[in-house]
Amino acid sequence: MKTRALLVLGLVFFGSFVGRIAVLASETAAKTGAFPKEGEIAGVASCIDGDLAAAVKDRMYSLDTRELAIADREAELKTYEAQIEKRLAELEGANEDLQEKITVVQDARSADIQKLAAIYEGMKPAQAGEIINEMDAKFAAGLISSMNSEQAALVVANMDAQKAYLVSVILANRNQTDQ
Structure with a gap:
């Protein structure tokens, strides 16, 4: 017991x-x-002390602030992008207008040269040769290239030899650069 x-x-x-x-x-x-x-x-209460919690809170505040700043910047960039696209469209429109005007001017210039070529074709070759001798060589080359081949040959034959040579070189170079 x-x-x-x-x-x-x-x-x-x-x-x-x-x-x-x-x-x-x-x-x-x-x-x-x-x-x-x-x-x-x-386990969370034992892992986070006062200093760590404050650091996390500060970091979260900092990240939120940065996120808001980034969102503001994105909105600002979108505004700038819209302005750039608008101005680009305006420039493209202006460029199209300019190209149209250039085409009109070139067509008018070409028509004027054709009329002038017709006038020189109607002149006596000796008379036309004397006048063309006094012209700028590049302009004379353009004028002669607009004339019919037979009349142009007669005019060049009545030009000063050096001027005729210079005009011929200019015409030959134009054909080489066009190819």
């Missing part, structure tokens, strides 16, 4: 010992934050 009483007493002491350890463990865990408080995720 003694052994049984000792065994029962040993079990009671052992149970109180285990109970005491459990109470101490739960108090220690509560003090260190090992157990989550109500509404917290397990």
